[in-house]
Amino acid sequence: MNRTKAYAQCRWLSLWMFALLLISGAQITSAHEMSPAIIDAQLLSDNRIELTVKLNIEARLAEVSPIHSDSEESINAATYNRYRALPPAQLSIRAQPWLKELPSLVTLLAQPSIELEVVALTIPATGNLLESRDTQVRLITTEPVTQNWSFAWDPSLGAAAFRFSTADAQDISTAYLTGGAQSDVVDMTRLISTSAMSVLVDYIAVGFEHIIPLGWDHILFVVGLFLFSIKLRSLIWQVSAFTLAHTITLALGMSGYVTLPSNIVEPLIAATIVYVAVENIAFKKMTWWRPLLVFCFGLLHGLGFASVLTEFGLSSQSFVAGLIGFNIGVELGQLAGIFMCFVLFGFWVRYKSWYRPVIVVFGSAVIGLIGAYWFVERVFF
Secondary structure, eight states, X not given: OOHHHHHHHHHHHHHHHHHHHHHHGGGOOOOOBOXXXXXXXXXXXXXXXXXXXEEOHHXXXXXXXXXXXXXXXXXXXXXXXXXXXXXXXXXXXXXXXXXHHHHHHEEEEOSSOOOEEEEEEEOOOOOOTTSOOOEEEEEEESSOOOSOBEEEEOGGGOOEEEEEEOTTOOEEEEEEEOTTOBOOOBOTTTOOOOOHHHHHHHHHHHHHHHHTTSOHHXXXXXXXXXXXXXXXXXXXXXXXXXXXXXXXXXXXXHHTSSOOOHHHXXXXXXXXXXXXXXXXXXXXXXXXXXXXXXXXHHHHHHHHHHHHXXXXXXXXTTHHHHHHHHHHHHHHHHXXXXXXXXXXXXXXXXXXXXXXXXIIIHHHHHHHHHHHHHHHHHHHO
């Protein structure tokens, strides 16, 4: 196929994909991603401890199970959506019974026991109903704390990122808690900081989870790279370029040197998925500019990763270990996605005569349609 004909087919396919998108777009429902809670604990000057908990309170009130990655997977999705539509004042009233139970779900384990009380509830404006909102709950110990303690998070509340610091902002402990796990014991006399290795391991899990099962846009991009590359060498070139690029912007974004609003980054990430899908269909062999474009696209994906990691509020002492761990987790997630592709349709069909028309062309068309839908959704809705 000559290049002119390839471009003509590419334009035709793009129009066809967009037409299908317009027909079916209205029938696709949006979901609300379930993000982990963020808990900032601070030792006050009077030795009391203040907890600031940022979480999706609608999910808790609707009893959306933490096993779900988004609200639409739950049988209580309709209840969640009703709570999500409530203005702050009404939601606050609905939340009062749950707030009375919260001190028994968020605990500082120690002997003798440490009592907590809720002192403030801050609910953001209703805003965009297609996005989850983060409510802040402040709790404080009723007495000064002098004994050693560890933080415990009830498993019904899902995963949580926990950080403890002193009144002068010295970071003491950082942990990522799942399944009812407890933080390391805080020695109130010595205030031993969490080891870098512990933070590294915790954030490897966070990075992997951001790809599988939460990062469908990143997974589809990597699958698009895989479909185009029958030979291992071309796949390595593309994945290496993508990895190098998103590592650079992840570090720069977390350091504050490069920042872009998510309402710009997220649509552009969706656009990269569409481009890769269209190029997979238009060209049979890897062009010289493909690795360069993949590198540029990786820069955008790295900014997307940075926006996620920023929400965890990594402390200065945990920054390097958390950043490295998160990036390792992302790479492991990408490799897992590529491995699944090899198992499903890589080893046994990649040299079949029908591999390109059935697997590459059709698969890329589906990926392109999904990417186009995400682009429209992220720009206009």
